[in-house]
Amino acid sequence: MNRSKYFNYIEEKLEVLARRIEKRGKINLLDLNIYSETFFAELMNLLFGLTLVNMNILKQNVEGIDLVDVNHKVVAQVSSTCTKQKIEGSLNKDIFRMYSGYRFIFVSIAKDATKLRDMSFINPHNAAFSPTDDIVDINTLLNVILSMEIDKQREVFEFVKKELGNDVDLLKLDTNLANIINILANENLANCIESPEINSFEIDKKITFNDLSDVKGTIDDYKIFYQKLDEKYAEFDREGSNKSFSVFQIIKKQYTMHQHEKANSKELFYSIIDNISKIIIESKNYIEIPYEELELCVCILVVDAFIRCKIFKNPEGYSHVIAG
Incomplete structure (x- = not known):
């Protein structure tokens, strides 16, 4: 079935990307992390109907936030580090004063984030953040892709092939x-x-x-x-x-x-x-x-x-x- 071919290809490419990011991070090679910010912005736009853009387009080196969608009031951080401390460190940044009322999404691009969804987090600026729904990892994205209509799945396949082929x-x-x-x-x-x-x-x-x-x-x-x-x-x-x-x-x-x-x-x-x-x-x-x-x-x-x-x-x- 074409659906299985599309999904298997996407799964393989995302899993390989995650492993490479984790492996290269251990020797302090972080170029893939930087490129992945825009890749995952575009992937999430396809999957969730968002209009995320890389924050660096608007302002360089913003701490705590990598992506922003002003149309849907969403900000996101893309990270290869997946810990409670990492998320709380982001939520603690003063940048959230500028984005009051925005939903915060944490995107783990290298590690499974399942355990984090059951935790509570210090959120001093009261950002809109639900650990259950707003902590996203590769498995989260694959589950969405798996249940997509085939034409939409094909669109994601074409995007991933162009980026990671x-x-x-x-x-x-x-x-x-x-x-x-x-x-x-x-x-x-x-x-x-x-x-x-x-x-x-x-x-x-x-x-x-x-x-x-x-x-x-x-x-x-x-x-x-x-x-x-x-x-x-x-x-x-x-x-x-x-x-x-x-x-x-x-x-x-x-x-x-x-x-x-x-x-x-x-x-x-x-x-x-x-x-x-x-x-x-x-x-x-x-x-x-x-x-x-x-x-x-x-x-x-x-x-x-x-x-x-x-x-x-x-x-x-x-x-x-x-x-x-």
Whole structure:
């Protein structure tokens, strides 16, 4: 199920991040702590509908508070230290006089905070703070993610992948794409594909025309591989394999089958990716690769099909290539 793949990926990345923060903290390497403030701000915004921003944007080195949301009157501290003393030290800061009536959330990014939720805390400025609800750790976030609707879970997955995913190994990418094209391609019906330059302006028009602004970031991320995939298709086709046509047909079939089932274009776009991934995984000649790498390759294939007019409607006069 896609839900389990999304959750398992998110869980792995958050757990690895927590372990690295804790391990590096023991040797006083704190760079991940700093970067994590903004990461967890954006993650909590996705999960809880907040608009947290890093406090350093407003004022440098504010003691006791790392994040603030003036719209929902929330302040938060992001910490790898998870103790009663740490929380009380934050609640004791004079900064809370400036944020009277704000809810305080303590985010433990490296350690389990379960025991702290049963404790009472000295709160001299009477900040709105409930230990049961306002002490958050990785398990808290994972429980929220686990119960999300699948489309929202996919959004979190895309965010975590972008922030914590591995760099692209171009050599491995080349091999993986070749294997996946071999799996998807069963017919020899297409002509050779040339390798023109893509027209970003026209692609943006097609995104707007199909109401796909929510996935524009994904399309932008993967359209840069257009030339590499183009070369790979051409390589197969020059050998007489002509596998490009059958790959396009499989992707187009997923679009045609599901275009009237999905509530919006965003859901349809991601369902195509999920269904192509499922076809590959269930193939007899699929040699398992990490899900992150599979997702990368399938996104490249689907974005390429979008650019080449194989899926979704084209605006009048659409031309995805720049004439030479």
